[in-house]
Amino acid sequence: MKIYVPMDSAAKALGADAVAEAIRDEAEARGITAQIVRNGTRGMVWLEPLVEVETPEGRMAWGPMTPADAHRLFDAAEDDPKALGLTEELEWMRRQTRLTFARCGVIDPLSLEEYEAHGGLKGLRRALAMKGEEIVDEVKYSGLRGRGGAGFPTGIKWDTVRLAHADRKYIVCNADEGDSGTFADRMIMEGDPFSLIEGMAIAGLATGATHGFVYLRSEYPDAIAVMNAAVKIARDAGVLGGDVLGSGRAFDMEIRVGAGAYVCGEETSLLNSLEGKRGVVRAKPPLPALEGAFGKPTVVNNVISLATVPVIFEHGAQYYADFGLGRSKGTIPVQIAGNVARxxxxxxxxxxxxxxxxxxxxxxxxxxxxxxxxxxGGPLGAYFPRSKFDTPFGYEEFDGQGGLIGHAGLVVFDDSADMLGMARFAMEFCAVESCGKCTPCRIGAVRGVETIDRIARGDADAAGLLTDLCETMKDGSLCALGGFTPYPVMSALTHFPDDFATSKEAAE
Amino acid sequence: MRHDLPQPSVDDIQALIDGQLHLEGPLLPILHAIQEEFGHVPEAAIPLVAESLNLTRAEVHGVMSFYHDFREVPAGRHVVRICRAEACQSMGANVLAEETLAKLGLEWHGTTANGAVTIEPVYCLGLCACAPAAMVDGRVVGRVDAAKMDEIIAEAGA
Incomplete structure (x- = not known):
């Protein structure tokens, strides 16, 4: 009997380890040989811990499971309320287009064998037969844009690094996923780590970089453990190292752990941190593509951008580009979070x-x-009211509505949310996390908190001042932290004026 | 002050530094290694790190103080980190945090008098679909309500 119990942190946070243990005990008590595989999550967090049992018809889902439910898997009563049916037939699964996350939750994350059996390494093998320019062109044709939030075309970034002359170049994966409401990076690193490794290796072949870093936040200890184990497995198997899959080409990588600074998700700040400096933002130019890590040409890409690259090389650029809307090509892993039923x-x-x-x-x-x-799009994303619910999910579409998709996290709030409080939190967060390099962010965020407090006390003039301050922060900040904090603040003020007015009346 | 952790000697600290020197940009890995071993980065480590990397002590201090993770003094025996980010707020994290701090009579970053528990804020654990979330030492906990938090605190011995 083969049973899958996720080892994803979200599943663990809801008790997956205890469930796995209870299933093992139950099987033993019944004298049944059970092979328990700790897989990634299928992404249905509201059903976690979601346990799957392999059957001739396919994998049957059970959830949400508790240790006391372990017997159900073996009794398999026909009308068991925790029996959800075939996993692949669940509505949440059927309605998706899983390209980047195709293997996540399906395979044992640390089995390179299963990874290959599910299409893994096909993309890297194909890329090994191509010239750097051809690899870059394939990425350009796919239309892939940076999934970290900025939406910059990945192929163009790679081309800049490819054409730069230097004795060393680097691939840096930005795994400093600090935005609230986002967990796609964590999920893929815990559930299908080899896809990221393969994507980074392809980026190395394309640009001539032979060393990669994954800058992974310290708040993700489970992801750090899985990625470290996966890199070692890949190196031992010859996927990484001096002779990638016997090609004679070199690419190796290591995992670096952040230290709790949100601003290090900004690429230049991340590079400083990687070099062992304060995570202070750098002015651009020079672009990191020309002078990045340790002053060398560097690709800095988000986890999802890099983990999507193998899919593009496995199925071809056209296949990927055929999905999507307008200039937003392919798929996007939307992370649905906060106050939601599912x-x-x-x-x-x-x-x-x-x-x-x-x-x-x-x-x-x-x-x-x-x-x-x-x-x-995280703490720097706009609050959308119901009146904007017809906005299609796309980079330009959200931009046109005064928002951004960022890393594609949605945080839902019910009608008890206090939007003035949320606007204040955005400013407070910016003040705490500002690297201090530029004045609009460092000072502006502090003044922002004070100004919102004035509004809360009923000061009628303060709203205009807040608007003015937000414009200064937006136009004058060096990076997205100070530059985008006005999105949540101004969207709250614009779309939910009652929350700002009510406090005024209350004060009067 | 905790006394159950090994007291750092110059040789111990230097060995941890030397273990990371082969890396490019070794400062953060060194600070992590020291903190993992001693539960904090002792003041005695700063000149040793500076000397090893040909930096000034001020530069090392500047890096250390920039990042939320590094501690100058050890935390309690258990660290409970409560997420304060938006997704957790949408599910009542603010009330949960306020009540927890009030119950223990602590401010953020405070440690209970018996040295058992330190309460820290954290901005996102990536558990936004099972909010509110917390982390007890390295263990993640989702959908934390008052009862679950009481259990966590009791287990930690506060």
Whole structure:
């Protein structure tokens, strides 16, 4: 009997380890030989711990499981309420287009054999037969854009590094996923780490870089452990090292752990941190593609961008580019979080309207109260009211509505949310996490908190001052921390004026 | 001050530094290694690190103080980190945190008088779909309500 119990942190946080133990005990008590595989998560966090049992018909899902439910898997009563049916037939699974996350939750994350059996390394083998320029062109044709939030075309970034002359070049993976509401990077690193390794190796072949770093935040100890183990396995198997898959080409990589600074998710700050400096933002130019890590040409890409590269090389650029909407090509792993009935990761082609994701896929709020606002793209993303729910999920589409998709995390709030409080939190967060290099961010965020407090006390003039301050921060900050904090603040002020007015009246 | 952790000697610290010197940009890995061993980065380590990397002590201190993770003094025997980010707030993290701190009579970063528990804020554990979230030492916990937090605190011995 083969049983899958996820080892993803979200599953663990909901008790997966205890469930795995209870299943092992139950099997032993019944004299059944059970092979328990610790897989990644399928992304249905509201059903975690989601246990799967392999059957001739396919994998049957059970969840959400508790240790006391272990007997159910063996009794397999026909009308068991925890028996969900075939995993692949669940609505959440059927409605997705899983390209980047195709293997996540399916395979044992640290089995290179299973990785290969599910299409892994095909892309790298294909890339090994191509010239650097051809690899870059393939990425350009796929239309892949930076999934970290900026949406810059990945192929163009790679080309800049490829054409730069230097004795050393680097591939740096930005795994400093600090945005609230996002966990796609964590999920893929814990559930399919070899896809990231393969993507980084392909980036190395394309640009002539022979060394890679994954800058991984310290808040993700499980992901750090899985990635370290996966790099070692890949190196031992000859996927990484001086002779990648016997090609004579070299690429190796290591995992570096961050130290709790949100701003290090910004690429130049990340590079400083990697070099062992304070994580202070650097002015651009020079671009990291020309002078990046240790002053050498460097590709800095998000985890999901890099983990998607093998898919593009396995199926071809056209296959990938055929999904999506306008200039947003391919798929996006939407992370549905916060106050939702069904939270988790839902990978879909660009273009699904926001409202469909929130009301239909997520099933509204967990509390059952009406949805008031959705913050899209992390702490620097705008709060969207219901009136913007028809916005299709795409880079330009969200930009046109005064927002950004960022790393594609949705945080849903019910009608009890205090939007003035959320705006204040955005400024407070910016003040705490500012690297201190530029004045609009360092000083502006502190003044922002004070100004919002004035509004809360009923000061009628303060709203205009806040708007003015936000414009200064937006135009004058060096990076997205100070530059984008105005998104949550101004969207809260613009779309939820009552929350700002009510406090005024209360004060009067 | 905790006394159950090994007291750092110059040789111990230097060995940890030397173990990371082969890396490019070794400062953060060195600070992590020291903190993992001693639960904090002792003041005695700063000149040793500076000397090994040909930096000034001020530069090492500047790096150390920039990052939230590095401690100048050890934490309690257990560290409970409560997520304060937006997704957790949407599920009541603010009330959970306030009540927890009030119950223990602590401010953020504070340690209970018996040295058992330090409460820290954290901005996102990537558990946003099972909020509110917390981390007890290295162990993640999702959908933390008041009862679950009481259990965590009791287990930690506060």
């Amino acid at each position: 939270g988790g990761l839902f990978e879909t082609a660009f273009g699904m309207p926001l409202g469909e994701l929130v009301d239909d896929i997520a099933g509204g709020t967990a509390t059952g109260r009406p949805v008031k606002a959705v913050q899209i």
